[in-house]
Amino acid sequence: MSNSRKTQLAFAAIACLLLIIGFAQSWNVALGILNLCLISAVMALGVNMQWGYAGLLNVGVMGFAALGGMSAVLVSQAPIAEAWNASWGGLLIAAICFLSTIVVAILCYRKLVPGPQRTLALTLVILIGLALTRSFLDPAISSIEAIEPAKTGFLGGMGLPIIFSWIVGGFVAAGIAWCIGKVALGLRADYLAIATLGISEIIIAVLKNEDWLTRGVKNVTGLARPVPYEVNLQVSTWFIDMMRWWHSGSLAGLTEVEQQQALKQFVIDGSSIFVKSCYTGLFAGVLIFILLLSVKALNSPWGRMMRAIRDNEIAAGAMGKDVTRRHLEIFVIGSAVIGVAGAMLTTLDGQFTPTSYQPLRYTFLIWVMVIVGGSGNNMGSVLGGFLIWLVWIEAEPVGVWLMQVGTGWLDENNAVRIHLIENAQHMRLFFMGLVLLLVLRFSPGGILPEVVKKQH
Numbered sequence: 229m230s231n232s233r234k235t236q237l238a239f240a241a242i243a244c245l246l247l248i249i250g251f252a253q254s255w256n257v258a259l260g261i262l263n264l265c266l267i268s269a270v271m272a273l274g275v276n277m278q279w280g281y282a283g284l285l286n287v288g289v290m291g292f293a294a295l296g297g298m299s300a301v302l303v304s305q306a307p308i309a310e311a312w313n314a315s316w317g318g319l320l321i322a323a324i325c326f327l328s329t330i331v332v333a334i335l336c337y338r339k340l341v342p343g344p345q346r347t348l349a350l351t352l353v354i355l356i357g358l359a360l361t362r363s364f365l366d367p368a369i370s371s372i373e374a375i376e377p378a379k380t381g382f383l384g385g386m387g388l389p390i391i392f393s394w395i396v397g398g399f400v401a402a403g404i405a406w407c408i409g410k411v412a413l414g415l416r417a418d419y420l421a422i423a424t425l426g427i428s429e430i431i432i433a434v435l436k437n438e439d440w441l442t443r444g445v446k447n448v449t450g451l452a453r454p455v456p457y458e459v460n461l462q463v464s465t466w467f468i469d470m471m472r473w474w475h476s477g478s479l480a481g482l483t484e485v486e487q488q489q490a491l492k493q494f495v496i497d498g499s500s501i502f503v504k505s506c507y508t509g510l511f512a513g514v515l516i517f518i519l520l521l522s523v524k525a526l527n528s529p530w531g532r533m534m535r536a537i538r539d540n541e542i543a544a545g546a547m548g549k550d551v552t553r554r555h556l557e558i559f560v561i562g563s564a565v566i567g568v569a570g571a572m573l574t575t576l577d578g579q580f581t582p583t584s585y586q587p588l589r590y591t592f593l594i595w596v597m598v599i600v601g602g603s604g605n606n607m608g609s610v611l612g613g614f615l616i617w618l619v620w621i622e623a624e625p626v627g628v629w630l631m632q633v634g635t636g637w638l639d640e641n642n643a644v645r646i647h648l649i650e651n652a653q654h655m656r657l658f659f660m661g662l663v664l665l666l667v668l669r670f671s672p673g674g675i676l677p678e679v680v681k682k683q684h
Contacts, residue, residue, distance in 0.1 A: 296570020
C-alpha cells in the first residue's frame with residue numbers, strides 16, 4: 229500500500245472515531261477532544277523537527293510548552309499599575325546590572341588568555357554582578373508580591389489580545405532554546421536528553437516560585453479569549469434565532485412553554501459547541517500553516533542537508549557542513565513550534581497553572597505521538613498527535629466499560645469487582661503501552677514511516 233493511501237485511511241479512521249464519540253457521548257466531548265488533538269499535533273510537529281529531521285533528543289518539551297503558557301499571561305493580562313509604580317525603578321536597575329554582567333563576562337572571556345586568570349576574572353564578574361542584581365531585584369519583587377497577593381501580587385501583562393501570545397510564545401521558547409542550545413548541543417545524545425530534562429524542570433521551578441512574574445502556584449485564571457463567551461451567545465438574538473432555525477424540526481409540535489424550555493437547552497448546548505468550533509477553526513489554521521511550512525522545509529535542500537547530518541554527522545562535516553550550527557537552527561525552530569502550542573493550550577484552558585506541567589503529559593506523551601505516528605514524517609506526527617490523544621482520553625471510559633463487562637458475573641458488592649472498576653482509569657497507561665508495543669512490533673518506523681526518495 230502506498231504511503232499516501234495509508235495516510236488517507238489513517239485519517240479517515242480518526243474521523244470515524246471522532247464521529248462515534250460525537251454520537252455515542254456528545255458533540256461537546258468530540259470537539260473538546262478534537263481541539264486538544266490539534267494542539268497535540270502541533271507539539272508533535274515541533275518534536276519531530278528536532279528528532280525526525282536532525283536526531284536531537286529533546287526531553288524538555290514540558291519546559292518549552294510552559295514558556296508558551298507563560299507568554300499567554302504576559303501578553304493578555306492587564307498591567308497592574310500599583311505593582312509597576314512600586315517597583316519599576318528597582319527592576320530597571322536590576323536589569324541593567326544583569327545585562328552589564330553578561331557583557332563584561334563575554335568581554336573577559338574573549339579578551340583574556342585562557343587560564344587561571346580568566347577563570348578567576350569570570351568568577352568574580354559573575355558573582356559580583358549577580359549580587360548587585362539581587363540587591364535591587366529582591367526588594368522590587370517583595371514590593372510587587374505585597375500588593376493584594378490574593379488577587380494580583382504580580383506585574384500583569386501587556387493587555388493585548390491573547391492570540392498575539394501564540395507568536396510571542398514561539399519567540400520566547402526560541403530565545404530560551406537558543407541559550408540552551410549554545411551550551412548543551414555539544415553534548416552527546418544521552419547527555420543532551422538529561423540536560424534538556426533538567427533545564428525544563430528548572431523552568432517549571434522558576435514559574436512555580438517567581439510569583440511576581442506569573443503568580444506562581446496561585447495560578448492565573450480568567451484569561452481573555454479570542455472567541456465569544458457562552459454566556460454572551462446565550463443572550464444574543466442572532467444566536468437564539470439560529471438555534472431556533474437549526475432545531476425547528478424538534479421544536480415543531482411542542483406547546484409554547486415546551487418550546488421555550490427546549491429552546492433554552494438548545495441554546496445552552498449550542499453555545500458550547502459554537503465556541504469549541506471557533507477554537508477548532510483557529511487551531512486547525514495554525515496546524516495547517518505549520519504543517520505546510522514543515523513539508524516545504526523538509527523537501528528543500530535545507531531539509532535534505534538536515535537529514536544527511538542526522539544520518540551521518542561525520543560525513544556531513546567532512547563535506548563542509550556546519551553541524552553544530554544546523555543543530556542549533558532546528559533546535560530553536562522546533563522549540564518555537566512547541567512554544568506556540570503551549571500558548572494555544574493556555575488560551576483554550578483560560579488559565580495558567582504551573583503545577584499542571586508534568587513530564588508524563590508534556591514530554592512522554594508527545595514523544596509517543598511522534599514515535600507511533602512515524603518520526604521523520606510530518607503527516608505521521610500529526611496522525612500520532614490525533615491517535616494518541618484519542619487513546620489517552622478515551623482509555624478511561626473504555627476501561628470502565630471493560631471492567632464492568634468483564635466483572636459482570638460477579639456480585640455488585642464483590643470487593644474485587646469494586647476495586648477493578650474504581651481503578652479502571654489506570655487502564656490508560658496499559659492502553660498507551662499496548663499501542664506503543666504493537667506499533668513498534670509491526671511497524672517499527674511508525675504508522676506512517678519516513679519516506680526516503682531514492683535518487684536514480
